[in-house]
Structure formats: structure tokens, C-alpha cells
Amino acid sequence: MSQSETGAGLEPLFDTGPEQRQRVTDERAVQDLLAVLEDGDCRAILAATTDDALSASELSDRCGLPLSTTYRKIELLDDVGALAERTRFRPSGKHTSEYRRLLNSVVVSIGPSGGTELLVSMRDVE
Secondary structure, three states: OOOOOOOOOEEEEEEOOOEEEEEEOOHHHHHHHHHHHHOHHHHHHHHHOOOOOEEHHHHHHHHOOOHHHHHHHHHHHHHOOOEEEEEEOOOOOOOEEEEEEOEEEEEEEEOOOOOEEEEEEEEOOO
16 A cells, blocks of 8 residues: 655655655646545544554544544555555564654645646654
């Protein structure tokens, strides 16, 4: 499910310490990211993963979503590069995926050719 940590359609601009800024100019990538941000369930998952990395089950509980919906929203967020997935190792050997928000902010503007552009701030995952 995981793409690169910069996400689809994002062009690195510059590194500002713990976050990177990227410009999104591809119209499909712009629409995909805006659609995810418009979705209330996706925003709830982003808010829940601001400080803590959470499993899908934990996100389901915290956001009050069915587990199947949680997995669909995680996939959407992963597809646009808004979440980082990593493995939570357990002594029992039953490992699970956990998710942490990468997306810090999005600024919408009109580009030189008249198309929509996004300036996206992404934080590094420790």
C-alpha cells in the first residue's frame, strides 16, 4: 500500500529542518489531495495521527469508524502521501502496521498557467 514518502505527484522544493515543502502541479494529484482533505473521515485520521502512530484498529476506535472504512481511508491517505506506514514490532511476534501523519499544511494557489497549484509541507517521520 505504501508509496514513496513524498507521495504521488509531489515535487520536492526545499528542506526546512523537520519538514519539507513540495509543490503539486499535476492536476490529477491536486484533485486527489483536495478530495482527501475534503473527506471528514480522512481529516479525523490525520488529526488522530498528529502526535501518535496508531494501528488501523486504534484509528477505528479513536475516530469512531468501522474497521473496513478505516482501511479504505488509510489507503486514500497513503496514496496521496499524507500518511507514513511503519511496522510496530511486538515481543509476541505478532507485528502490525501503524500510521503517522506526514502532511503538515497545504496552501492552494493559482499557477502561472491558470491551473491550481498546491504548496504542501510534509514533516519527516522519525
